[in-house]
Amino acid sequence: MKNILEKHSTEICKDILNIIDNKEVKIEIEEKNKSSLYVFLNNTIYISDKFNKNKDNEKNKKAKLLVIAHECAHSIQSKTIQILNFILSNIELIMFFIIVVWRIFGKGLEIISYGYFVVALISIFIRFYLELNATVNSIKIVARYLLSNKINRKEVKSIVSYYKKELFKTTPLFVLSLYLFKFIRIGIIILI
Numbered sequence: 001m002k003n004i005l006e007k008h009s010t011e012i013c014k015d016i017l018n019i020i021d022n023k024e025v026k027i028e029i030e031e032k033n034k035s036s037l038y039v040f041l042n043n044t045i046y047i048s049d050k051f052n053k054n055k056d057n058e059k060n061k062k063a064k065l066l067v068i069a070h071e072c073a074h075s076i077q078s079k080t081i082q083i084l085n086f087i088l089s090n091i092e093l094i095m096f097f098i099i100v101v102w103r104i105f106g107k108g109l110e111i112i113s114y115g116y117f118v119v120a121l122i123s124i125f126i127r128f129y130l131e132l133n134a135t136v137n138s139i140k141i142v143a144r145y146l147l148s149n150k151i152n153r154k155e156v157k158s159i160v161s162y163y164k165k166e167l168f169k170t171t172p173l174f175v176l177s178l179y180l181f182k183f184i185r186i187g188i189i190i191l192i
């Protein structure tokens, strides 16, 4: 188990993509950004550099594996849903600015406001589905990855339960950070 966690992020990511049979994805180490992400537009997984910098931190090493599995899980999600998520998020932003500008000039525009709430709610729901699906699958992918590396079932079980506990602790903050700006925009539209 120790040897696996010592591996470089790119190597782990390549191995996982092989296991889930999705070899077309590009992998890049992201130096500026602290978070890791999958971008469907260029089919690329960006892995945060922090995992290679804080090599000796045990918690960090374990997190690396789960985060990479999570982004790999995004890479095999339905492209249709990802496109829909992308389009709706952008429409939501554009509608928000139109409504704010309109309100500044004292115009009502009630219908667009209702439309805005519908678009915002659907985009929250779609993003939630994508994240929940990637989170559930990341655990399964980690288990498959460890088993393929000849880690015994007992150890796999224990690391899986560790990850489940960690997810339980970190998910509320993750969801909040995911939607914070969207919630602020919805609040502004309600108040102005």
Ligand SMILES: [Zn+2]
Pocket (backbone or CB within 6 Å): 070, 074, 130, 131, 134
């Ligand atoms: Zn995600």
